Amino acid sequence: MISKIERRNKIKTRIRGKISGTAERPRMTVFRSNKQIYVQLIDDLAGRTLVAASSKGLDQKATKCEIAALVGTAIAAKALEAGISEVVFDRNGYLFHGRVKSLADAARSAGLKF
Numbered sequence: 001m002i003s004k005i006e007r008r009n010k011i012k013t014r015i016r017g018k019i020s021g022t023a024e025r026p027r028m029t030v031f032r033s034n035k036q037i038y039v040q041l042i043d044d045l046a047g048r049t050l051v052a053a054s055s056k057g058l059d060q061k062a063t064k065c066e067i068a069a070l071v072g073t074a075i076a077a078k079a080l081e082a083g084i085s086e087v088v089f090d091r092n093g094y095l096f097h098g099r100v101k102s103l104a105d106a107a108r109s110a111g112l113k114f
Helices: 006-016 064-081 097-108
Strands: 029-031 037-041 050-056 088-090
Touching: 006 097, 029 097, 037 064, 064 088, 064 097
Parallel strands: 029 088
Antiparallel strands: 029 037, 037 050
């Protein structure tokens, strides 16, 4: 019986073998903890984070999915400001459901293409 974390790491490794970010089309990776959600746009060739956003500074009373949508809108605004319009989405081993899905949908509707 594999644990939930081992299962996620296995999926994460499989995904990372297939996708990679460049300066023109960075990898948009999501990390979610129990309380917060974080998203970064990473250039894997240079090994650096281009843009990042998180729910850390948000002091709003809302559900986790609504906060994730706000973070998705924020990362899209920062990316478009930095001249990035297309990304490769990396769900980081999480299911495309709930908070991860609402973040991705908000980023799409705010102008990012993936």
